[in-house]
Amino acid sequence: MMKMETSVSLTPSTNPDTLHRTTDVAIVGGGPAGLMLAIELGCRGVACVVLEEDVGAPDFPKANATSARTMEHYRRRGFAHEVRQLGLAADHPQDVVYCTTLSGRELTRFSIPSRQQTIDRSAFGDYGEELWPTPELPHRVQQMLIEPLLREQTARYPSIDLMCGWRAQSVAIGADEVNIVAHGVNAAGDKTDAQLLLRAKYVIGCDGPRSLVRKTCGIQYSGQSEEERDFFGGQMLSLYFKSRTLYKVLGKQKAWMYWAMNAVQRGLMISIDGAEKFMFALQLKPGQTPETVDYRAALFAAVGAEFDFELMAKAPWQAGFTLVADQFAKGRAFIAGDAAHLFTPTGGMGYNTSVDDAVNLGWKLAAVIKGWADETLLDSYQAERKPIAERNTAFARSRADSVGLIGLPANLDEDSPAGAAARQALGAALHDHVRSEFNIPGLQLGLRYEGSPIVAVEAGAPHADEPTVYIPSARPGARAPHIWLDGQSIYDLFGLDYTLLCFTGATPAGVQAWQAAAEAMDVPLSVLRFGSRHSEELQSLYAANCVLIRPDHHVAWRGDAGTDPEPLLAMVCARARQVA
């Protein structure tokens, strides 16, 4: 890992309100990335302090969809079930529907199973079970409902100190430590006299798009900014409102996401609680500003009717970004989540990519701090996650183009053969689009870290990386394929850190050699031996008799149990160079 030469010393403070803290990992920002990172460290007993400027959890809607992969991560940490309880009522459809106006004609509908159907695995809507081999199908729930749960989860681990109401104001990154100065912030967002001097081994910027940590490191974003589209390309305004009558006004089978597709007013509406809370996003037209736009008129035009509603809050934001940071680390500083990449929301990948960053970085930091991996292990964070950020942002951009540039004829709502033909043509185009944006098991489950310095090299080419197609594969770098074993996901059997899967083809002597090597090298390794009842199926799915699974459930290596384990264990802990 690159060392920075700056030497840093803290000036002793004379302020009586100054707190001094020392920790292993300082996390700036307690959004999804920062909280999940803390949880990954906390479950391994690693000390960390999370500085979050907001006293309370967010009270405005942001991300709306939790991917299957993120749900799998929540399952790894034992709280997917609690996340699944949040959001729409158990029987509320989670469909995506496109209409001329929201109370008008339906153009196409993508059917997504309700929460209860997902839990029972009784229906799969347009997903198809065989397309999504996961114990955790995607879930529709607002980020503002998940964040309080993530905050609660941090309380399970004594090594996590979640400090809400503290804003980091400067970060000094030295060769051996980092020093952060933070000040208190009250519930109204005002600065208080309280000051914190925090010393840590590492600092992680999970501090969103305006990241202090990224800027301190001098790291730039690269990519496309402020791309223009008819929708999702420009100044957006989100409204968070309550209405007890809206479902009646809509007059159609309930859905989770509603799109108004007409030439007068486009708009996107999300059901937050399936009862009375909604989020509506519109794109401002040239000359409009968030302060002056007649948002009531825009909402009524998109719905196609007037109705009673109570505005709870509104927030302007910008769509049209496809940005990835040039570096994800500099010396003892790392960035994760929106600090490292910015998306346009199509495909719902911003928050999910952020959680996946945190999981990737969390176990590596823990391994280095606990001493069973070399510090160079941390170099694999950028090597693995930057290509994924580029892959996922490119997907979001392509889907934003797909829906945002679609032409909307003026006669769409006309009661005429020409109007009917226009609706049919648009419905068919949207039918193709919605599948490409929401039926994406390949994007969510097919991510892999091929070419990473801590993943074994295997001959041959991997299959194509297709967003809509997931082909289970245990090729090193891939997410370990899920399989149900007597009603239990194989994931539930994996250990906290490395896990060795041994099927009947693995000789006892070979397995013993792995255990002995792991013990001698101090690498935490759980060994899972499968008897003849499951081995045939597993050996065929994993295409080997022995498989090394990483703490984040990606495959590190597969092969014959008789392979010398020492160079492989050294490689996965970054203690040696890549082995073939």
Ligand SMILES: Cc1cc2nc3c(=O)[nH]c(=O)nc-3n(C[C@H](O)[C@H](O)[C@H](O)COP(=O)(O)OP(=O)(O)OC[C@H]3O[C@@H](n4cnc5c(N)ncnc54)[C@H](O)[C@@H]3O)c2cc1C
């Ligand atoms: C209106 C809107 C709609 C969105 N819709 C979607 C969607 O549909 N799907 C999707 O996937 N994504 C969506 N996103 C993006 C998604 O919300 C983000 O990708 C996600 O929140 C990133 O998580 P994060 O933890 O990296 O950053 P954030 O959630 O931004 O968290 C950063 C945290 O750091 C704190 N912070 C910042 N600076 C400091 C400091 N100096 N000191 C202390 N604390 C600090 C902030 O208060 C914040 O809590 C949307 C975003 C917005 C704004």
